[in-house]
Amino acid sequence: MPSDPLVAQHVLEFPGGYTRTTGPVIGRFLSELRARRIVGVRTAEGRVLVPPLEYDPATGEPVTGEYVEVGPAGTVTASAWVDEPLDGHPLDRPFAWALIELDGADTALVHAVDAGNPKALAPGARVWPVWSDRPTGHITDLAHFVPEVTRITSGVRVEYRLQAGGALRVFLEGIARGVFLGSRCDQCEKVYVPLRRSCPECGGAIQETREISDTGTITTFAINNLPDPRAPEVPFVSAYILLDGADIPMIALIGGVPAHEVRQGMRVRAVWVPESERTASMANIRWFAPTGEPDVELS
């Protein structure tokens, strides 16, 4: 930047800084701050001034000399948001200047609040002080205020080790080979897929295992407009498919057809991922796609 010879910086700073003689009242206030307490002083009329003064600013009368501990929390009565903090501001990130009426005080104290965003500091918001690490008897011993804790995050996490046992293991071994395995209850004469070893209707044991066709009929379905990581796109169709030879439908993704062309009664076939990509998981079935056969009349 070209410099203008007729523009000059000029700094006035008294070497070592000015002193301020506190007098007994402000001195008490700052001494209490150094001890991490906030006090006010009571006026003749009984009000508590924070910060304290030697006199009641409303009447000019001397204050009583009775010091009252206030806070440490308080209530915001008004605030102004600072988007771009300047050098010398108490915080280096956006913050609020706020009038804070500390609990037990009748006047408000101006201080900075590290509120995160301006919406967090409506009038009435509760705030608590953050103290500086090394108090010296200065207003900055109160580093700043922060909003009251109203919500915490609880990192609850459980980890399971799942082992496919019994019927599920047999079923998934079938899926790994590209085959749906089911089983028929002798008592109820119903065929279940995935296969099970006990009947949910009669409770009887089921011994049999049989292969079930990978073609079936859509009995009903939902068109999902909420995205899901397991679906290729939105909308996606999750359908109940009654596999040929089974008596209970299974839920699967429908593909190869626009969502709004899917119909109840539509004939579909499983589309398996290539053999080289197969695992013992339902992910082996990419989706079910229409076979092109005529729809089935549903009862």
Add this chain to the structure above:
Amino acid sequence: MGNRCAVIGVGQTHYTTKRGDVSIAGLVREAALRALADAGLSFKDIDAVVIGKAPDLFEGVMMPEAYLADALGAAGKPMMRVHTAGSVGGSTALVGASLIQGGVHERVLVVAFEKQSESNATWALSTHLPFNASLVVGAGGYFAPHIREYMRKSGAPGHIGTLVAVKDRLNALKNPYAHLKIPGIDQKMVESTPMLWEPIRYLETCPSSDGACAMVLASESAVTGTPAWVHGTAMRSEPIFRAGRDTVSPQAGKDCAADVYRQAGITDPRRQIDVAEVYVPFSWYEPMWLENLGFAAEGEGWKLTESGATALDGDIPWNASGGVLSSNPIGASGLIRFAEAALQVRGMAGEHQVEGARTALGHAYGGGAQFFAMWIVGRERL
């Protein structure tokens, strides 16, 4: 059915998206203290506490009843937790009632809650296990195909769901505790909202709410204040994976209704019941349950809805409170149905009071429409 049992106190919190001002303990206490105040009692008058809520995964607090016992004045008293998925609020009332009917206790406090804002129910209901490729996303994803099947089987016109969505929200405007307040809601507004899980539109689903509900139940000799008398109680469940299961009108629902009607001497629910609070989290479940509960013949429920019979000024108002479609703290939703039924026959439902209500049905269902809980309450002793 055992000894007589009465509801003598009802307490509810205001239902809302997020109660940022109270803990779970504070929330349940709010409802409990209101129920006690309604009964003119205090915790010391209570013999036992029954707590209900839906899956612990909703708030991530495992066995919350253990920490809530003290908050509900249960120190030194019997306390138990009930959990039957979405029907849990109803089951909680019935477990409490059974303690009175069985002569075990004189006064029981039942409380149910959910603080959905602490996480996300759709997440908690979509815990995809290994090996599985389930594509069910939340409760709506589960129930949408069954609604579609109802529409096909009954031939109901597509707008029936929107009628319920409007009717229940209009009722909610009269209920000070209801969560959703949508002044001016009409069919056009509902139809203009997006399909989430087609055929379910956004405004045809229930909200996510924070809230709690409580009731004080008493034996005949321990009644204070205005009682609602329990005329019948029933619970049923059925396996979700059963070949031939009717997912549109589950057998367990029919059996549960038959049982509770038999106890209450009801042979014609449409005529004998004055008001029903039925668990309708998706608008289409009103016509579906009208049939399942015997208020209409199979395939005819939608005609009852369409005729306006279930509106507040109809001959059989359903969900005068605004129902689950207007307030849904899941674990409490069933108990709210039971409590609203009691308020109606006590004549204490305020602006959504059905005039002269003497007999009311409270209903809840849960899981994959596989758990059912119902009660009939009346103004008179049975």
